[in-house]
Amino acid sequence: MPVPAYRLILWNVDHTLLDAARVTREAYAEAFEQVTGRPMVRLAPTAGRNESEIIFETLAFNGIATSDDHLEAFVRALEAAYSTRRDKVRSFGRVLPGAAEAVGAATALPGVVQSVLTGSLEAAARIKLGELGLDRMLDLSVGGYFSPVYPKGAAIEMSRISAGRKYGTVFAESATVLVADHPLDVRAARIARARVLAVATGAVTESELRTAGADAVLPTLADTATVLHTLDRLTST
Template identity: 75%
Template sequence: MRRHRLVLWNVDLTLVDAGRVSREAYAEAFREVTGAAMVRMAPQAGRTESEVVFETLAFNGVVTDDDHLDAFTAALERAFAVRRDKVRAHARALPGAAEALEAAARLPGAVQSVLTGSLEATARIKLAELGLDRHLDLSVGGYFSPVYPKGATIETSRIKAAAAYKTTIAESATVLVADHPLDVRAAQIARARCLGVATGAATETELRAAGADEVVPTLADTRAVIAALDRLTRP
């Protein structure tokens, strides 16, 4: 079947809630890099890892330099890797996430992957340990980049998917499913569509105001989610 549309899923607070494990991993990485205890962690919703890292360091009185990012992200990967069991125990797939992924895999011509501001390694752990990676081609996903913003990462993912499947995927046939207005803006920059899901910090009204093409309250209504994805990516 010719692949002609790309569905990108945000990970945190769209598909999964791994907040407890993320805070623990950040605290360990912070202590490893700075030698001190983390008192306050920056908000993560809609942001890239570098924004969260540098703001967390600043919140805790650390004068930062360029070397901090590489050191912190490496420590964060290690901290997550040793917490795989805690992801299974304390993180959760959000209601309807598994069903939505399975149903979207049956959309004619669809390629599914992820678009996240998080590190690729940590995103893969969350999805694998919660059993959500089965219908996702993570090799064409978009992950944290110290160089490219999210909007550019969406475009990069679209190009990777088109090359991997030897096809053409239009910008307008690319949809980001996400929970934050910053993700909506990233989709707009990439000329992609956006299905807002009000499972994070933003309300349905706020997602619509940000410019989401369609909005659902959660992923629990599989039929409504798939109908929206079909409408948004239909040629």
């Protein structure tokens, strides 16, 4: 008899599961020019951040006086730019070592539901995951994505609530784990009282992730057995 769902694993997308940095920059450049009529010279840092932070900082870096109207227009343009780059995600994006194997192995954990938690646009996340073949193992309908209103910590809580409604259960804070690669993600999980498995697959070291307060830190997702054991441990206590 299947074990009822009781634990929730949320995977960060960019720099944790996959790398599509080239496509991201191209999409931002197209959206920037469409919104401002000028070429983008500099893209703001993206790691660990919400889309609105990246958009407003990119506008500022390029000498654009920002307003609230910019966000809605930029989001629409960015969604369109990603939608025309599906082939480039397949050509230039890549699944990070061990990511597909880790997600696949975690599906065997008793009572598990897997989704994503990202500061990116939902449309962009779905395109990246779909084109690189990771979406089949994840329930993206209960994921947490960019919101102009809610920070990442709140998005984790909202994902937990959405998953609870869909699966007819309660996912305890202690049975929710975020797998991510940046101290800002660790902080968001702490706000939501979720557990954190941090991986040094982005621009941050293992030491920095430990200092940020992650419950467990691994260099990559390449050791499937260790990833699975860690996820099991973090969501069983």
